[in-house]
Amino acid sequence: MKMNTTGRTSFLPRRLAARLSGSQAAASWSRPVVQIATAGVALGIALIIAASAIVHGFQSEVRDLVVGFGSDIQILSRDLQHQHVILNREVEQRVVSMDEVKSIHPFFTMPGLVQSAETLEGVVVKGIGPDTYQDMLEQSMKFGRVPTLTSSDSLVLSQELLSQLDLELGNRVTVYLIGGPTGMRPKTLTVGGVYETGLLEYDASFVFIPQGIIQQMAGWGLEAQVRITPNSEAEALVFGASNPVRFEWTGVNAVAERVPLSWHGSGPHDLKEVMGFQSVELVVAPRSVGQALAADTVWLRPSDAGWEAFPAGGAWRYRASGYEVFLNDHSNLGVSDEAIYAALPLGWGTETVLEQAPEMFTWLGMLDLNVEIIIGLMVLISVINMTSALLIIILERRSMVGMLKALGMTDGQVLRMFFWQAVRIIGRGFLIGNLIGFALVVLQQETGLIQLDPKAYYVDVVPIRIDLAYIFGIELLAFIICAASMFLPAWASMRILPAAALKLKN
Known part of the structure; x- marks a missing residue:
């Protein structure tokens, strides 16, 4: 065998x-x-x-x-006349429900200048608030703290800027915000915090302040108020307008019908003329349609003590520079960008972090x-x-x-x-x-x-x-x-x- x-x-x-x-x-x-x-x-x-x-x-x-300073994807307005977005909860929910999206936050930025006694530096001023992304800033804090609603006159700058401007914690510094209806507006703030990321190009460029300051100074919307005099007269007050505005007075009568009033201008107007009305509505809007300012509203309602004013609080409160979107997986940036863009309203666009910092x-x-x-x-x-x-x-x-x-x-x-x-x-x-x-x-x-x-x-x-x-x-x-x-x-x-x-x- x-x-x-x-x-x-x-x-x-x-x-x-x-x-x-x-x-x-x-x-x-x-x-x-x-x-x-x-x-x-x-x-x-x-x-x-x-x-x-x-x-x-x-x-x-x-x-x-880099993403901490600017996010994976930014949602922006493509309208050259209105380079801000109206905060939209429906869009936020639509985007954050995507599997690839980790979170979405509004952001607020303006170009600016920071001036100390001896030095002037150009910076990007970024707003922080209860809904903004602050993780990177909080992790990078060296001294002080991040501003809150109770410290609205505080700002945070980097250790690099602190040295360049020869400042210390607690010093007063003037910040010039460039843009808005007046072109440039100064704001004196207190150095309340110092951060350091090590990314010097960004540390030397970014200053953080409460978002409300940017919203007001950017001229994204009017703020209307009504002063009621002891003689029961209503006089409109307008803030944030550098050009003429129009006043639209509308009443709601006893049978809940909206009735245009014959009042013109800011007043004062006699409230006795609307005796028996359920309410009066004032809408203050730019006279020119092309202006980038958003309208604001004030409601007047009668009470036992007389007429009371209920302002909406300013149209600027509902505006932002855009949204910051953070992803779960950075490797699918292009696919995620296309999916987010498809979910946006007409006139909105996206910009990835690769486009923000290509170099x-x-x-x-x-x-x-x-x-x-x-x-x-x-x-x-x-x-x-x-x-x-x-x-x-x-x-x-x-x-x-x-x-x-x-x-x-x-x-x-x-x-x-x-x-x-x-x-x-x-x-x-x-x-x-x-x-x-x-x-x-x-x-x-x-x-x-x-x-x-x-x-x-x-x-x-x-x-x-x-x-x-x-x-x-x-x-x-x-x-x-x-x-x-x-x-x-x-x-x-x-x-x-x-x-x-x-x-x-x-």
Whole structure:
């Protein structure tokens, strides 16, 4: 009966490779070379892990800071005459209900100037309030606190601006808001807080104040009030208008019919003329349709004590520069942008963080090239080290190869034997490199051992972000390249002639 030896012979190269890498390797004079090659592979893998974790961590930290100043996606008005949006709860609910959206907040910004006794700096003034995004600012506070509704004369500026303006916490400073009906309006505020993110380009540009100041000074809407005199006369007062406005007086009579009144202008008007009416409504609106000011309303209602005024509180309260949208997954920015845009009213648009700061993200993208160069160099060095080591191993085992060939082993089996021996060495190097690399990055992630100068690097410690899928993919590709490259030096074993090898041994 003929025995099937195909299975045995197919595993023979691996078994011999395992024996050569095991007990026999300890007595081999090529052992130091193998150890050096293993160390080289391990060092390369450790550097690949560290480089990818640091670069991805740096990209993530800087991106989060940029997003903290401006969000992933901003919703803006595309109307050149009305560069603000009307706060719309329906739109907010529509956007926040999307799976990819984490949160949505109104934002309020104006260009401005900050003036101290000696210095004047151009800044972006951003409003903060109960509904605005403040997480980044609160996490970056060094001194003081974020302004609240009870501290409406307070502002927060960066440590960089504080030094440039030669100010201290509690100092008074004048902020000029540029724009609105009057062009430029000053507001004296108190330095109530100091923040520092390390992103100096943004730290030197952003100042935070209560949102109500921006809403009022931006000229996004009129504010109407009615003063009722002791003689029962109603006189309209208007704030926030630099151009003529019109006054529309309407009454609601005893049978709940709306009746236009013959009153013209701000008054005063005699309320005795509307005796018996349920209410009087005043709408103050810009006289010109093209003006960017929104109308405001005041209601007058009779009571036992006489007529009382109930103002809406100013149309500016319901306006904002736009909305800030924060996403759960930054990688789907383009898809999320299209979905949000489709949910917006006519005349509204979107702008992604990539469009807000293209130069910053172009630079961050170029950092990937550094990682790719490091990976390429480490793989090349590993291949060179392993090629040298394998050639030395083949040279040492030359007589053994001759004997194996004399006993009937084919050239292909000899080649595979040395190939598998090289693969085992590479695998050992990868294992050691992973242990060292992950130990180093986890140590840095947990302790922040290596410190940095934020003025030069934007962050105060070396940031770490471990992307296991990315590292696994890179290591798999590197392993395949290194292993495939070993066929070339292993091919040298095929040129060994049994007679010459055995003669050399004798």
